[in-house]
Amino acid sequence: MPTSTRFTPVVDSSRSPHALLRPVSIYDIQLTDKFLQPRREINRKTTIGSQYRQCETTGRIDNFRRVSGKVDKPFQGFYFNDSDVYKWLEAAATELGTGVDDEAASAIREMVQTVATEIAAAQQPDGYLNSYFALERAHERYTDIKDKHELYCGGHFIQAAVAHHRATGDRLLLDVAIRLADHFDSVFGPEEAGKRPLACGHEELEMALVELYRVTNESRYLSLASFMVDARGHKRIGGEWYYQDDVPFRKLDKMVGHAVRHAYLCCGAADVTTENGDTGFAHALDTQWHVMTGSQSYVTGGIGSRWHGETFGNPYELSSERAYTETCAAIGSFMWNWRMLLRTGEARFSDLMEWTLYNAILPGLSLDGEHYFYQNPLANDGSHRRQAWFGVSCCPPNLARFLAQLPGYFYSTSDAAIWVHLYASNRGKVTLPNGDEVTLRVETDYPWDGKVRVTVETAGDFELNLRVPGWCETGATSNVDGAVVSQPTNPGAYICLRRRWKAGETVELNLPMSPRRIESHPFAAENSNRVALARGPMVYCAEAVDNGGTDLRQLVLSDDAPVTAEHRADLLNGVHVLRASAKVLPVDVNRPLYRTAKSVDAPAGAQDVTFIPYYAWANRAPGRMMVWMRRN
């Protein structure tokens, strides 16, 4: 088991006055499971290298080289392309701290070295860093704060620099980030201080500044982040809801506009609140979270209904076929929920993290690790396929950094307590705030099986808080070394086991994974009289390739049709499929679009239907896919 001495949390709340939970280092958790870790290995061995090559061939890295005079080419691509390199760098740099040393690790080390050098060389004397505006467009700096993503790109760089520093101890990029942040701080801020009271049209810098504050202890960065959250909503940036600039954040009572932007804004506001306890932000975050989960989220956890503008829709505007549900928005929601969890320790946030991970983030990546979904519709005719790259390619490197950092989301600590949020076989070394090191071993076939065995390998006196997922509505049980735990194992809460643990003692959590039917609020017009199937943390879908020639839209799932689960080792790298017998509605090919209503059609027959986990669709022959099936 490779180890690292570096403390590299995803979000460092370890000294945050208003955080209940403290983070555990990414490198202290070794995933050993057969579901997530293989995808992380593909990420490390295939995805990161493949994305590096995309960044090279599309000129994204040359854009930096031209700033330092190393290449003589025009700027290539979009003005926000730097950010893709930064997100990739955050992924790759994170891998440097794992202690793994193999061919892939060497290659990543070399790539990071190259990219870090090029970026550092592109910084301007005053700290400014942006390859689009560096040379011939220098006079256009900050002339289009609304659309040109300069602070957004800067934020992604700062996050990458922090990750690089934490993973390697090297200060090269961190110092670049500090100079950049100081530059931002010299330009933006309160008008009274002679600065520009603005924030970027695309949020991102806010959370980056808070993380840089956490690394450097420089409170100006925290203040600037807080200022930038409050700078919105006064119609100074562009005035539009698309940019979250029509209503001040403290008064914003729903999710509006560009989904990734709003999610990132909430990440930044949550980070600020975790540091300074701002109750106005905290209240607004809670309101927005409730409205988002109550009427603006897909059953997958995906957010952002509209293609046009990549925006949130109206309440209950949740078309399956036209769902936009950008992969980046799902990652944004996950990151936001993580910050809410660190602040509060409430299982509603970790529940949504898990659900979003399996059903809204993983679908973004092909099983081969080299193809990506930008949009994640919940119904499709088979024409929507993952692509190797995009002109606007935010999602691929966002997936790469997410997978690299994934172990950091599994555990937290609080005073004399260890919290387990996510389940997969792993070995974790958790340092309690008092300095005690505890090693835990988790064994499970999660996400396919809900038996989770946690072995405390180090004796100690601490609380073990295990999340009982909200999806496990009935039948969850727990025992310690075979003795049933007396407190109820409530879903959507942490079971709290406080004791003086002996080394080798085990906790068994049993989370029954019976297939479930999910129904939607009746105001979600398209889902009325439909059900989606789920099992454990997975949402399922039917895909044509498994289901013969019947148009999936003809299938009707009766409430009383048994749904069974079956493991299929041969399929999609091994999945549990669901099976049910569905009625088949006859649909005359000449049926008009509208007709005088007849009595409801009688089904013409029945058919066994196979459902696969939604994340795995579109990895085989193209064909129709549906999540929401007609009911009764």
Add this chain to the structure above:
Amino acid sequence: MPTSTRFTPVVDSSRSPHALLRPVSIYDIQLTDKFLQPRREINRKTTIGSQYRQCETTGRIDNFRRVSGKVDKPFQGFYFNDSDVYKWLEAAATELGTGVDDEAASAIREMVQTVATEIAAAQQPDGYLNSYFALERAHERYTDIKDKHELYCGGHFIQAAVAHHRATGDRLLLDVAIRLADHFDSVFGPEEAGKRPLACGHEELEMALVELYRVTNESRYLSLASFMVDARGHKRIGGEWYYQDDVPFRKLDKMVGHAVRHAYLCCGAADVTTENGDTGFAHALDTQWHVMTGSQSYVTGGIGSRWHGETFGNPYELSSERAYTETCAAIGSFMWNWRMLLRTGEARFSDLMEWTLYNAILPGLSLDGEHYFYQNPLANDGSHRRQAWFGVSCCPPNLARFLAQLPGYFYSTSDAAIWVHLYASNRGKVTLPNGDEVTLRVETDYPWDGKVRVTVETAGDFELNLRVPGWCETGATSNVDGAVVSQPTNPGAYICLRRRWKAGETVELNLPMSPRRIESHPFAAENSNRVALARGPMVYCAEAVDNGGTDLRQLVLSDDAPVTAEHRADLLNGVHVLRASAKVLPVDVNRPLYRTAKSVDAPAGAQDVTFIPYYAWANRAPGRMMVWMRRN
């Protein structure tokens, strides 16, 4: 009864070799009904003047004046703003031919005179006419054929000039139009002829050129129109489906892209085919019509699902709340169906015209005649309200010209036959191709009552073809002077009464208007398990203002709940409302967006629900509106 000697059809197919039907002059039909004619009077007395003032205050007419040097102002508004003036002019000019002489008529005459003079003075020596490109942008002429609407504007001018000429006999504008068309013909056309093989990004000129050909007999105009239909689809205009430029028209097998553009393209292609018998166009038109009506139309007849780009959606992509269904697109569909009807005499086209008139065009105009819907959603929370004008204001003057021309759509002739397409009380003077003049009187309370009495006031030997609407699926009967007609009165067809008519003989058509439930094809995801109510040619909706405090989304209409109709003279200028008792679904305000499916909710009670004709919604207090109600 004012009369006019002018022959002014909406589309002059009277000498078209491939038209089955010949038109009747707009001015020969006097509507005397209580539903349509009052709206036409509002159009004449209020709307046209109000739109003229909008054109003046927004600088649309000054834009012409600056070209001729009469005002010294910058160009105001969008580059396509000329077209609004032209459409308004077509409406106003059409009113000049009615023979009505009152204060409103004088005012219109004066306005037309002003506008015609300004436009004529703005024409360039080479025939070019466009106020945006005339002066400082003269060198940019035709540099952006894809987006800058120059030929589109020209088309609208030509249509207005033709209408003006037909209504008044004056050649001022017609000669301007001829010079403009000659200019277009000198620039655009086959490459072999040294011309630019392009068409405008926004179709419109095609149908205008065919109509100008019909007035002038200049075959170059017909050839150019035909050429322009074929010029699309070769990726020379912009290459995108949005512009109908990705697939040649002859191979286009669905409705794609911007809905108004595609509908106007079909108008132009249908006009060409009517003149030259092009079977390739005819086949493509038929295919596109079947796909549009089979999977790309709303139950109102409205077309164009998507807000983004104002485009058609995928098959069965028919969200109610997000329906775009632009008023102009409905008018485009109506105009296309009229042209298909003239060519074929098939009732499917006149059926759709009637349905579109009542349910997709009239909703665009407020009862006061001064407020307009651009988009026509089929469900709304009450926030969508008609506006007095728009920055992009295509719909208001399109409504005005449509209402001015409406009488021209009621009748046609063919050899020794008179066709009646639409019903409303009126007196019509119809000239048969052999020169015989026949006067008909129609008495009916249509659209509220299906009894239609047609009196033949002039003796003669001809066929009377009366449309039996497709909506009247059962119970239609007809008799002549009290004697039941022996041939079956089939819905969606013309009943053909051939005889030697005596003066004063009457035909009675009885079209029972029982309230009906309409259901949708099951592939239209949002409509599954829903019904819409209709009666006669009207689609109904529920509006909050009539239905107390219950959220309309909680209402469930059982298949066995009786629906009754009631005339309400006091309401909305007099309408038939529908009433039914609906079950009320309990919806806990805290109900989560998703939950494990329970047995289907039992209704909490029942409520009498009032439905109004959809066209009349949003004329009272704002509130939720729904067309598609939950079923059972």
